[in-house]
Amino acid sequence: MPQIMPHVVTENCRLCLFTDCVEHCPVQCFHADDERSYIDADACIDCGACIPVCPVQAIHEVFEPDEEREILALNAERSHALPVISKKLPPLLSAAARRVELGF
Amino acid sequence: MSVARHAAVVGSGPSGFYAVEALLNALPNVTVDMFERLPTPYGLVRSGVAPDHPRLKQVTLVFDKIMQSERVNYFGNVAIGQDISVNSLREAYDIVIFAYGAGDDRKMAIPGEDLVNSHSATEFVGWYNGHPDFRDRVFDLSQEVAVVVGHGNVAADVSRILLQPADELRRTDIAAHALEVLAESKVREVHLVGRRGPAQAKFTSRELRGLRLIPNCLAAVHGDAVVIGSACEKELAYPSNLNALQNVELFRGLCGPGSGPQSRRLIFHFYLNPGRLEGDGRVENFIFRKNTLDGEPFKQAAIATDELETIKCGLAFGSIGYRGQPVEGVPFDVRRGVVPNWKGRVESDGVPVEGLYVTGWLKRGPTGIIGTNRADSIETVQQILEDVSSPGLKSRQGRDALVASLSRQRVSVVDLQDWLQIDANERARGQEVSKPREKFTRVTEMLDIASSHRLRKAEKRGRVRVG
Numbered sequence: 001m002p003q004i005m006p007h008v009v010t011e012n013c014r015l016c017l018f019t020d021c022v023e024h025c026p027v028q029c030f031h032a033d034d035e036r037s038y039i040d041a042d043a044c045i046d047c048g049a050c051i052p053v054c055p056v057q058a059i060h061e062v063f064e065p066d067e068e069r070e071i072l073a074l075n076a077e078r079s080h081a082l083p084v085i086s087k088k089l090p091p092l093l094s095a096a097a098r099r100v101e102l103g104f
Numbered sequence: 105m106s107v108a109r110h111a112a113v114v115g116s117g118p119s120g121f122y123a124v125e126a127l128l129n130a131l132p133n134v135t136v137d138m139f140e141r142l143p144t145p146y147g148l149v150r151s152g153v154a155p156d157h158p159r160l161k162q163v164t165l166v167f168d169k170i171m172q173s174e175r176v177n178y179f180g181n182v183a184i185g186q187d188i189s190v191n192s193l194r195e196a197y198d199i200v201i202f203a204y205g206a207g208d209d210r211k212m213a214i215p216g217e218d219l220v221n222s223h224s225a226t227e228f229v230g231w232y233n234g235h236p237d238f239r240d241r242v243f244d245l246s247q248e249v250a251v252v253v254g255h256g257n258v259a260a261d262v263s264r265i266l267l268q269p270a271d272e273l274r275r276t277d278i279a280a281h282a283l284e285v286l287a288e289s290k291v292r293e294v295h296l297v298g299r300r301g302p303a304q305a306k307f308t309s310r311e312l313r314g315l316r317l318i319p320n321c322l323a324a325v326h327g328d329a330v331v332i333g334s335a336c337e338k339e340l341a342y343p344s345n346l347n348a349l350q351n352v353e354l355f356r357g358l359c360g361p362g363s364g365p366q367s368r369r370l371i372f373h374f375y376l377n378p379g380r381l382e383g384d385g386r387v388e389n390f391i392f393r394k395n396t397l398d399g400e401p402f403k404q405a406a407i408a409t410d411e412l413e414t415i416k417c418g419l420a421f422g423s424i425g426y427r428g429q430p431v432e433g434v435p436f437d438v439r440r441g442v443v444p445n446w447k448g449r450v451e452s453d454g455v456p457v458e459g460l461y462v463t464g465w466l467k468r469g470p471t472g473i474i475g476t477n478r479a480d481s482i483e484t485v486q487q488i489l490e491d492v493s494s495p496g497l498k499s500r501q502g503r504d505a506l507v508a509s510l511s512r513q514r515v516s517v518v519d520l521q522d523w524l525q526i527d528a529n530e531r532a533r534g535q536e537v538s539k540p541r542e543k544f545t546r547v548t549e550m551l552d553i554a555s556s557h558r559l560r561k562a563e564k565r566g567r568v569r570v571g
Binding site for chain 1: 118343346347475476
């Protein structure tokens with residue numbers, strides 16, 4: 001049986017919060033503070049719908065959990081401490097500039 | 105105080121449920137009736153998602169929450185277009201949303217496609233997932249070599265189910281009749297054939313990765329080399345095309361010596377156009393034309409050359425997409441296999457049809473994955489919101505009469521409680537054989553469960569005396 005491969009949001013999201021992911025997520029597993037979002041891996045069903053819709057490719061699937069322990073822990077801790085976002089929000093004011101900075 | 109609105113959603117797959125969700129969020133006093141042709145809900149989440157992808161199916165928990173809202177009523181085993189006409193629906197509901205998907209397969213349209221042992225992926229997937237429409241299809245898995253045409257996730261599912269050791273499937277919710285046949289399967293080699301190149305394959309890279317991980321199966325690229333042109337290189341350089349780049353890297357990783365003896369093989373072919381199927385009454389050879397790619401990046405077309413290539417095989421599956429089916433009373437675009445629309449507002453010759461909307465595959469074609477439908481349905485409901493606030497959308501009052509007419513017609517409606525009973529039964533049967541559920545695969549079985557449960561409840565309430 002295939003392993004469970006968690007999805008995580010990376011620092012690319014910081015200062016963006018485009019939240020296109022939220023609209024495509026079938027199970028509403030995104031949580032956010034004022035600056036960026038996090039995935040609750042317990043709710044995530046690994047459908048992958050969020051990955052292609054993020055304008056700054058902030059989401060990826062973790063294939064080697066041992067090599068990405070920090071980002072996994074960050075998403076787990078922060079998603080459990082923050083409220084879920086269920087609707088797409090307007091991006092942060094800094095999003096456009098951040099996107100250019102990230103090369104997208 | 106806004107007008108109470110009644111909405112009908114036709115189809116209970118992901119796009120239907122997300123349309124219901126969006127309606128409930130947007131309109132405080134809307135009630136929604138969900139009509140579903142089968143007794144069971146969930147659409148392709150139940151009958152399309154492969155049995156070895158159980159985590160994906162957990163999305164049904166979200167659908168269950170939606171179905172349990174007081175403002176939602178589930179009407180299973182009701183066929184719109186048969187039990188209720190579209191016109192009756194339009195007269196009874198302010199808002200009608202078609203979300204019944206794309207249930208037809210796109211034919212390869214080649215000579216020999218009707219030979220014995222030539223199938224569509226649609227039938228095979230429906231069969232192993234226990235869809236009642238495909239319960240009695242027969243697949244000759246005594247053949248050793250199969251060809252699957254198509255480089256998308258459905259083709260990947262078909263290949264994987266053909267090559268997966270039966271033990272890997274034994275504890276999934278695969279239909280029992282299919283597990284029996286697959287356990288005796290002699291299929292040893294699957295050729296997965298695409299029209300264009302590695303950079304254009306439509307697999308999500310996660311699914312492609314999964315094809316390399318089938319136990320005891322060697323995945324390889326025909327010709328042992330990944331061949332891409334300069335336009336493909338340009339496509340791969342775009343950051344938004346990351347999935348294609350990951351796919352190409354995965355294909356490259358399949359070239360070179362394999363690791364040790366494997367009992368089964370999966371071979372990827374590129375640049376091949378289905379030409380014809382040949383054989384004496386049944387499939388024996390699949391003849392292809394070799395393609396070249398021509399055009400600008402992202403607009404490359406596959407042009408067939410005169411060069412032929414033959415794959416000897418005993419089974420062939422066409423997996424090149426699905427098409428919507430027309431229903432009387434609704435405009436239909438035959439070429440694209442969708443209901444013509446603008447952002448989900450149904451149109452007839454470019455003019456919006458009042459009160460009619462569409463979402464999901466029937467709206468945009470058979471693309472995307474489960475979550476894609478959420479954004480899609482949100483867009484459709486946006487249009488509904490605009491129309492509801494304008495005076496154009498009439499308020500209709502015929503809903504109760506329509507529902508009453510169903511029992512007069514002796515349609516055996518399966519409601520939420522009935523479905524929960526069927527669901528509980530499936531899970532209990534599954535427990536006995538270490539599966540998440542043992543699906544009922546015939547509508548009659550499902551209706552029997554529902555009616556005997558109703559009878560027991562009525563007896564308890566003293567309304568029926570037996571014996």
